[in-house]
Amino acid sequence: MNPNEEPETDFDKEPLPKGVVLKEHSYDGIREYDQRLPQWWMITLLGAILFSIIYWTVYDPDATYVGGEKAQLEARLAEIKAIKLASSIDVTNDGLFWEMSDSQQFITAGKATYEANCAACHGKDLEGGIGFNLVDAEWIHGSNPSEIYLTIYDGVPDKGMQAWGTLLGQKRIAEVVAYLLEENPGLRM
Numbered sequence: 001m002n003p004n005e006e007p008e009t010d011f012d013k014e015p016l017p018k019g020v021v022l023k024e025h026s027y028d029g030i031r032e033y034d035q036r037l038p039q040w041w042m043i044t045l046l047g048a049i050l051f052s053i054i055y056w057t058v059y060d061p062d063a064t065y066v067g068g069e070k071a072q073l074e075a076r077l078a079e080i081k082a083i084k085l086a087s088s089i090d091v092t093n094d095g096l097f098w099e100m101s102d103s104q105q106f107i108t109a110g111k112a113t114y115e116a117n118c119a120a121c122h123g124k125d126l127e128g129g130i131g132f133n134l135v136d137a138e139w140i141h142g143s144n145p146s147e148i149y150l151t152i153y154d155g156v157p158d159k160g161m162q163a164w165g166t167l168l169g170q171k172r173i174a175e176v177v178a179y180l181l182e183e184n185p186g187l188r189m
């Protein structure tokens with residue numbers, strides 16, 4: 001056909017597909033079908049919205065709704081932190097002992113070790129007996145965590161407090177120190 005010839009634009013002349021209604025308006029001769037969205041399209045949209053709501057409430061790790069994983073994650077992180085601390089005990093680092101005293105794992109382990117080995121002399125509630133009171137303000141052999149650690153490790157053999165270093169080892173004594181610190185919040189500077 002001749003390229004200068006106007007193409008046919010009058011769609012009104014074309015027969016409409018079956019069941020289709022045209023809207024009233026017309027923009028530059030362009031008309032619009034008045035049709036509902038296809039059902040599969042609506043179902044997909046509504047389904048996606050529904051899915052997002054369910055996903056949000058059920059799987060969001062920060063959510064406290066059903067299946068929220070935040071609490072489990074935090075417990076796991078605390079465990080990992082405890083393992084890290086236990087495998088790298090620098091017994092001259094007071095800050096590290098204080099960190100351990102914030103960890104329930106160290107406190108629980110330390111308390112058990114204390115009750116099994118120390119309570120006979122220092123009392124079940126650290127109130128003292130044959131050995132010194134361990135919750136008063138008096139620390140004859142030093143109140144820094146590293147000093148307490150050394151006192152337990154080396155003992156005071158000529159005064160009836162044996163050296164526990166070889167018996168309990170570094171980790172278990174550190175745990176006991178963590179427990180003692182937790183019971184002596186006043187020592188924290």
Ligand code: HEC
Pocket residue numbers: 113114117118119120121122130131132134138139140141142148151152156159160161162164176
């Ligand atoms: C047989 C008794 C006995 C047992 C068991 C014992 N202690 Fe002692 N402990 C003593 C005595 C006695 C002293 C005081 C030493 C002195 O006169 O200097 C002491 C002192 C201490 C001190 C120093 C307190 C201060 O004021 O500086 C600490 C800390 C301590 N014991 C911790 C422990 C821990 C922890 C255990 C368990 C692992 C333990 N002791 C087990 C008898 C005991």
